[in-house]
Amino acid sequence: MKKGFALFHCLIILCMVFTGAYAEGSSLDEILLRYEGKEITLSNQLQIVQNNVNFRNAPGGEILGRLQGGTILECLDEIQYQEKLWYHARSDEFGEGYVDATFAKPLWDNLSWWPLSPSEDVFSDNMALFSCWFGTYQLDHGLSIIETFGNDRLLNIAPLTVRGDSSIIPEDARVQLAEKLFEYGLICKNDAYDRLLDDTLPFAEKDSIASDILMKHYGTDDIWKIMVKMSVLSWIHINDLHARPEGPFSERDRMLSDKIQQKVVHEH
Numbered sequence: 001m002k003k004g005f006a007l008f009h010c011l012i013i014l015c016m017v018f019t020g021a022y023a024e025g026s027s028l029d030e031i032l033l034r035y036e037g038k039e040i041t042l043s044n045q046l047q048i049v050q051n052n053v054n055f056r057n058a059p060g061g062e063i064l065g066r067l068q069g070g071t072i073l074e075c076l077d078e079i080q081y082q083e084k085l086w087y088h089a090r091s092d093e094f095g096e097g098y099v100d101a102t103f104a105k106p107l108w109d110n111l112s113w114w115p116l117s118p119s120e121d122v123f124s125d126n127m128a129l130f131s132c133w134f135g136t137y138q139l140d141h142g143l144s145i146i147e148t149f150g151n152d153r154l155l156n157i158a159p160l161t162v163r164g165d166s167s168i169i170p171e172d173a174r175v176q177l178a179e180k181l182f183e184y185g186l187i188c189k190n191d192a193y194d195r196l197l198d199d200t201l202p203f204a205e206k207d208s209i210a211s212d213i214l215m216k217h218y219g220t221d222d223i224w225k226i227m228v229k230m231s232v233l234s235w236i237h238i239n240d241l242h243a244r245p246e247g248p249f250s251e252r253d254r255m256l257s258d259k260i261q262q263k264v265v266h267e268h
Contacts, residue, residue: 048073048099086100130240142158
């Protein structure tokens with residue numbers, strides 16, 4: 001297992017966080033240098049990203065208290081409830097409980113989410129790293145295609161005639177996806193990650209572990225369904241974006257995600 005990120009093939013789309021806000025002046029080259037060769041940093045904490053967020057005794061259950069923006073929680077696990085992602089977490093003030101994932105984001109590599117950027121930039125460095133990997137993975141394995149429109153080469157999800165054909169999905173796709181979700185900080189670390197890396201476990205058991213991880217995170221372990229629900233723009237699922245389905249996407253998010261797509265397409 002590699003202990004550093006292979007970033008030479010990825011274009012990073014967002015700037016680093018300085019004093020809780022995105023630094024507008026960071027160049028893409030600077031960001032590449034920041035992460036190149038850096039060891040994997042797993043997340044084990046959440047940060048609340050709005051004020052007065054309900055902390056409940058169960059998903060959708062009784063309110064134990066309200067959390068303020070910037071509050072740090074220990075993340076224990078995730079769960080799907082009524083087609084939404086919830087975090088099982090521990091609060092210093094209220095003990096164990098659950099919070100709607102729309103209002104909390106995993107802390108990764110010391111990124112800070114609070115206060116939120118006034119420009120409504122929602123993509124973080126780890127989302128960019130993940131989208132680089134997943135876009136490349138899709139093209140490498142035929143799960144997406146490049147189509148030519150005039151002088152433009154654009155990435156598109158595999159056409160309807162191919163979509164859903166499980167025969168082209170790599171056998172270890174669930175395991176690969178689950179590992180990357182941990183390593184890019186889109187899922188907080190738990191025992192399942194260590195079990196995925198356990199070389200003594202048979203593949204069938206690892207695949208079962210990965211399936212459970214994806215079911216908790218996305219509500220499905222079907223690679224095609226996960227891809228279809230990801231934004232074609234960014235390869236980011238709404239559960240990874242931690243925003244409501246309508247976005248929000250800033251103009252900067254759109255511009256930079258377009259650049260990452262251009263880079264991945266160019267390399268193929």
